[in-house]
Structures are given as C-alpha cells and as structure tokens.
Amino acid sequence: MTSLEEHSLPKTYTGLQFHSPSSPPVLAELPTPLPTTGTVIVKPLYSIIVQYANEIFTNGNPRGYKYPLPIVPGGATIARVAAVPSDATRLKPGQLVYVELTIRGRDDPSVKVLRGFHQGPSEASARLMAGDWLNGCWATLATAPLENVHPLDEDVLVGKLGYKIEELGSLSQLAVPYGGLADVGLKPGETVLIAPATGSFSSAAVHVALAMGARVIAMGRNETALEGLKKLAEPGRVETVKISGDVQEDVNSLAKFGPIDVFFDISPRAASKSSHIKAGLLSLRPGGRMNLMGGIPGDIELPYWHISYNGITIKGTFMNTIQQAKELVKLIERGVLKIGKRVGMEVTGKFKLEDWQEAFETAATKAGPGKGAFFIPNEE
Incomplete structure (x- = not known):
C-alpha cells in the first residue's frame, strides 16, 4: 500500500463539518485518505454554495434533506489533482479538473446520491452516501470517484479563451x-x-x-x-x-x-x-x-x-451522466458554450471555510441568473 508521504499529502486536512443542522459547524481536522483504487484526492479551489444551503445545513434543515452526521458538505468543485490512484491513466497531480456532484453506485448506476447534500430515497443510496464519499468539497482536500473527475484544458480555457479559473465554477450549474x-x-x-x-x-x-x-x-x-x-x-x-x-x-x-x-x-x-x-x-x-x-x-x-x-x-432526468459532463466540458473548451463575465455570469462571493455564515447569506440573498457563490478552501 502507498503512503501519504509518497503522494506528498499531509497527515490531516481541514473540513467544514456539521454535527447538526441546529448548531454551527466546526473546522475539523480530519485524517487524509489515501488515493486507493478508483479514488482521486483533489484540492478544491472553487466549491459551489447552493442558494438554499442555509435551508439544508442550518435553521433545523427545513428542506428535510436526509444526510448522515457528522458531514462535510460540498459536492461539485473546480480543483487541482492532489494525488491519483494506480488505475488512473490520464489524470496527473497538479492538473485542473471539474469534480461533479452526483455519486453513482459502481455496481448499480441507478443508485445515486447528491454528495454532501442528500443521501437519496433508498437503503442502498444511504449506504453509498455514508461510505467512502461521505465528506465533500467544503474542505482543503477531498476524495472523488475517478470517473467523476474531468480534466480541464487549462491552456485552452485560461490561456487561449482567457477565462479566470473562478469563472469555470459555473460548470457546476451548467x-x-x-x-x-x-x-x-x-x-x-x-x-x-x-x-x-x-x-x-x-x-x-x-x-x-x-x-x-x-x-x-x-x-x-x-x-x-x-x-x-x-x-x-x-x-x-x-x-x-x-x-x-x-x-x-x-x-x-x-x-x-x-x-x-x-x-x-x-x-x-x-x-x-x-x-x-x-x-x-x-x-x-x-x-x-x-x-x-x-x-x-x-x-x-x-x-x-x-x-x-x-x-x-x-x-x-436526475442530474447528468458522466458522459454528459464530458460533453459539456468540450462545449466550453471549443468556445461553443461561453461562460463568465462576457455572458453576464457573476461570482457573487468567494469565502474561506471559516466565513461560512456570510457565505450562506450571500448565496441566499444574491442568487439569480448567472450568479454563484463559492468556498475557496485553497487559494492560488
């Protein structure tokens, strides 16, 4: 088995952990997982905060979403690859990637959960949520299923098309x-x-x-x-x-x-x-x-x-398929689907994990067409 040192990973990472929707979260120091077969370790850069986050994780969870506790929320993110498993053939450490939200059962793709948000309707989906994918991307490190991590051509998106990395956060909404x-x-x-x-x-x-x-x-x-x-x-x-x-x-x-x-x-x-x-x-x-x-x-x-x-x-339709996520990335990389400020999309706020209260308020009050708020667990 590989070690954290071999992958230049720290022993612990920090996550915004909720123990109850009726009490404030804590910045928890959690043990860093290894990139085992099929699991990528990523460094989240821009993790989206949905406008109704305050109705899921605070105020007693009035939406009634089901999720195990304690939990580090956050499903979709623009990230850097921190470490790759032995079965990765394309991903490399340092690579810019889009990590999608939906986790699917590998032995039964009809079982789906919204990572870090909702465990789904069945016993099988609850098991999937409570296992290796419990803690999400509102953290300085996160695991992700290999198939959910989509490479982004940084030379094209940032170099040729001129996007800022924060503008790529709209992938989560698109x-x-x-x-x-x-x-x-x-x-x-x-x-x-x-x-x-x-x-x-x-x-x-x-x-x-x-x-x-x-x-x-x-x-x-x-x-x-x-x-x-x-x-x-x-x-x-x-x-x-x-x-x-x-x-x-x-x-x-x-x-x-x-x-x-x-x-x-x-x-x-x-x-x-x-x-x-x-x-x-x-x-x-x-x-x-x-x-x-x-x-x-x-x-x-x-x-x-x-x-x-x-x-x-x-x-x-519930969310998107893995193939559809790949197609969407191609539409943006080819310049067919334009994103960012040039088409009226706006980043309404970028927040450190400890500023979660302001982040939730901004996400809720400044929501609207083309708008998005993000946690930035790792700054570049």
Whole structure:
C-alpha cells in the first residue's frame, strides 16, 4: 500500500463539518485518505454554495434533506489533482479538473446520491452516501470517484479563451440542465421553452440551450431577469414570457412564438400549482417533448387527454451522466458554450471555510441568473 508521504499529502486536512443542522459547524481536522483504487484526492479551489444551503445545513434543515452526521458538505468543485490512484491513466497531480456532484453506485448506476447534500430515497443510496464519499468539497482536500473527475484544458480555457479559473465554477450549474436537455434530445433549430428561467440553475439552461443551437422561450416572474436573458443572443434567439398565474393567459402568450418542440421544466419545490406547468404542456406541438428536472417533491396535475392525443413524450432526468459532463466540458473548451463575465455570469462571493455564515447569506440573498457563490478552501 502507498503512503501519504509518497503522494506528498499531509497527515490531516481541514473540513467544514456539521454535527447538526441546529448548531454551527466546526473546522475539523480530519485524517487524509489515501488515493486507493478508483479514488482521486483533489484540492478544491472553487466549491459551489447552493442558494438554499442555509435551508439544508442550518435553521433545523427545513428542506428535510436526509444526510448522515457528522458531514462535510460540498459536492461539485473546480480543483487541482492532489494525488491519483494506480488505475488512473490520464489524470496527473497538479492538473485542473471539474469534480461533479452526483455519486453513482459502481455496481448499480441507478443508485445515486447528491454528495454532501442528500443521501437519496433508498437503503442502498444511504449506504453509498455514508461510505467512502461521505465528506465533500467544503474542505482543503477531498476524495472523488475517478470517473467523476474531468480534466480541464487549462491552456485552452485560461490561456487561449482567457477565462479566470473562478469563472469555470459555473460548470457546476451548467452540467445539471445540460443533462436534461441532452436527455430530451434537443436539436439545433428547435424551439425550447425553459420555465422557470430566472434562477441560477434554470438560467444556466438558457445558456446551454443556445449553445446547443436552439431558440429559447424563457418564462418566469422576474421581468428584469427575463430582460437580461433576452440580451444573451441576437434578436429572435431568446424570447420571454411572464408567468401570469392563469393557464390560458400563459398559453395565449406562448402561442405568439409558434410551435414549441421541447418544454424543459426545472420548477422549484413550491411550484407544483404554478400555471406554467400545464400551460407549457398545452403549448407543445404534436409529438413534442417535456423534460422534468425540477425539485417539486409532490404531485403535479397533467392534461391526460392532451398528452395522449398529441403523442407528447414526458421524460424525467436526475442530474447528468458522466458522459454528459464530458460533453459539456468540450462545449466550453471549443468556445461553443461561453461562460463568465462576457455572458453576464457573476461570482457573487468567494469565502474561506471559516466565513461560512456570510457565505450562506450571500448565496441566499444574491442568487439569480448567472450568479454563484463559492468556498475557496485553497487559494492560488
């Protein structure tokens, strides 16, 4: 067995560890793991803080997410490789990488967890969460499944395209909607309705759909945010519709833009009764497709006869696949999908682990289209 010294790893690392959602976290000194077969050790640089982190790890966990305790949260990050296992053939120490959030069972990929956030619905997913992948990327070091660590061409992204490394943090937001849009087979030239479209992940879907060659109808309640989305592309590529609360009014507004090929729904938890869901379905052309990728925990009402008569396909997607993450990286490296300040994306805050309270507040209060806050456990 290899040793920490062989990999130039310290004996311990620091993680932001939560023992209860009703008490503040501590900066814990934890034993550094070895890069065993299939496990990479990374040094997180920009670890995303979701806007609702304060509803998961503090205030008593009002979202009711299930996770083992104690835990170091944090799933997705832009990182440097610190040490590689013996079965790594491409990764090297020092390499810039994107580490994705979703952990999948290697013997059963249908078992999935959101690392450092949610252990999933089953006994098998709870076991997966509580094992080797318990502690996440809100730390100075982290383990990651070899298949979840995606090399980033630093010469191209930073050297040729001129991105700052912090701007690459948006990969964490872009990967999610790319999974759904790819799953539903969005094609160049098609019209896709994205609703709601004014959150951090939902607005990322607008960027992704444009890069995939689609025309976008962005739907939401925040008219200022919608107007900002309209400016992302040349006239006619992004149209906007305000959610009215009335299904027929929404249908009439959408009809002005002609037949809709794809409806990408990424509704938040509280939107199960929102008018946009039924309106979007009723606005699909015959043979149209709908992708469900939101966070509604309960049931929604669907127009059964309309769906069957018009041959509407409804597909659910949870996060993205490993292959889709690789495809997304290529879109950015080739310059097809533009990110960062040049397309209105903004880093709202960069925080040390000990500044978690300010970090949570910033993530919650400064959320919006293209915005993201990050922990920076290791500064460069």
